[in-house]
Amino acid sequence: MTSNILIYGYGTMAAAMVDGWLHAGVPADTITAYNPRPKQAAPGVRLVTELPETQFDFVVLGFKPYMLADIAPAMQAVAGQGTAILSVLAGVDLATLRRSFPKAGGVVRFMPNLAVALGKSPNALVAEGLDDHRRDQVTGLAEMLGSAEWLAGEQQFELVTALAGSGPGFVYRFIDALASGAASLGLESAQAQRLAVQMVEGAAALAAASPDAPGELARRVASPGGMTQKGLDVLDKDAALATLVERCLRAARDRGVAMGEEARKQG
Numbered sequence: 001m002t003s004n005i006l007i008y009g010y011g012t013m014a015a016a017m018v019d020g021w022l023h024a025g026v027p028a029d030t031i032t033a034y035n036p037r038p039k040q041a042a043p044g045v046r047l048v049t050e051l052p053e054t055q056f057d058f059v060v061l062g063f064k065p066y067m068l069a070d071i072a073p074a075m076q077a078v079a080g081q082g083t084a085i086l087s088v089l090a091g092v093d094l095a096t097l098r099r100s101f102p103k104a105g106g107v108v109r110f111m112p113n114l115a116v117a118l119g120k121s122p123n124a125l126v127a128e129g130l131d132d133h134r135r136d137q138v139t140g141l142a143e144m145l146g147s148a149e150w151l152a153g154e155q156q157f158e159l160v161t162a163l164a165g166s167g168p169g170f171v172y173r174f175i176d177a178l179a180s181g182a183a184s185l186g187l188e189s190a191q192a193q194r195l196a197v198q199m200v201e202g203a204a205a206l207a208a209a210s211p212d213a214p215g216e217l218a219r220r221v222a223s224p225g226g227m228t229q230k231g232l233d234v235l236d237k238d239a240a241l242a243t244l245v246e247r248c249l250r251a252a253r254d255r256g257v258a259m260g261e262e263a264r265k266q267g
């Protein structure tokens with residue numbers, strides 16, 4: 001792919017996407033990163049602190065959602081008819097993006113997670129105004145970072161963001177809880193953390209490779225009358241874990257809806 005890409009706001013998420021694209025073979029000299037303050041960019045990537053005056057094929061919005069209304073006016077020069085806007089901004093809907101970039105060729109909500117750096121992120125996508133060629137290119141850019149998960153509509157985008165975008169944060173909490181629980185029960189803490197991380201990596205790889213659902217895999221781990229079932233009984237009592245996780249996803253989703261509302265009012 002020879003398209004040129006502007007990263008607008010080179011923070012944690014955008015830098016991880018750049019790492020993923022470089023790892024997948026995107027030439028570094030096709031990527032320009034704009035950040036208002038100087039930063040170390042990935043090798044070969046041009047980092048600028050003044051916005052270039054040229055137009056780009058893709059512009060990735062990598063700043064915080066609440067900044068959109070202040071930033072968009074200054075961006076019109078880089079986002080013309082030939083530009084697709086790729087927004088990772090949590091909560092910000094297509095209509096707000098469209099209003100913010102009326103001259104752009106199309107707008108895309110592109111929701112990744114930090115595993116993009118390893119090419120292992122599910123990437124949720126919805127778009128407006130893209131022609132078929134651009135849509136194929138967006139699919140290709142997403143697949144380089146993991147997978148391209150086009151959604152039929154935008155209604156559940158905040159829930160998908162809570163699950164697949166925020167999700168690593170929730171899994172890290174669970175890994176932490178496993179490690180600190182084992183440490184409280186007597187295991188050396190660095191060893192507990194190592195074991196917890198490797199166990200989750202293997203368990204996720206097995207779930208990804210298996211045709212069976214996670215529930216069935218859990219059943220297989222739990223030998224009848226054995227240890228695992230006793231542990232699962234604790235998680236399952238009064239649907240404790242399921243209830244907690246649903247509350248967690250609802251809270252994250254509702255915050256996304258609220259952030260989108262704020263961006264809509266400002267825009």
Ligand SMILES: NC(=O)C1=CN([C@@H]2O[C@H](COP(=O)(O)OP(=O)(O)OC[C@H]3O[C@@H](n4cnc5c(N)ncnc54)[C@H](OP(=O)(O)O)[C@@H]3O)[C@@H](O)[C@H]2O)C=CC1
Binds near residue numbers: 011012
């Ligand atoms: N972190 C994650 O896992 C995920 C994040 N997202 C989304 O990614 C976006 C960025 O989040 P994240 O990377 O975590 O946050 P960061 O704070 O790491 O990144 C924000 C970036 O925006 C830059 N910035 C600040 N002001 C401006 C400006 N006026 N113009 C251009 N850039 C500016 C910051 O520069 P400086 O550091 O110099 O202030 C920084 O590089 C958010 O919209 C979030 O919703 C989506 C999915 C997952």
Ligand SMILES: O=C(O)[C@@H]1CCC=N1
Binds near residue numbers: 090161165166
């Ligand atoms: O916490 C956030 O708002 C962003 C969206 C998904 C992950 N991080």
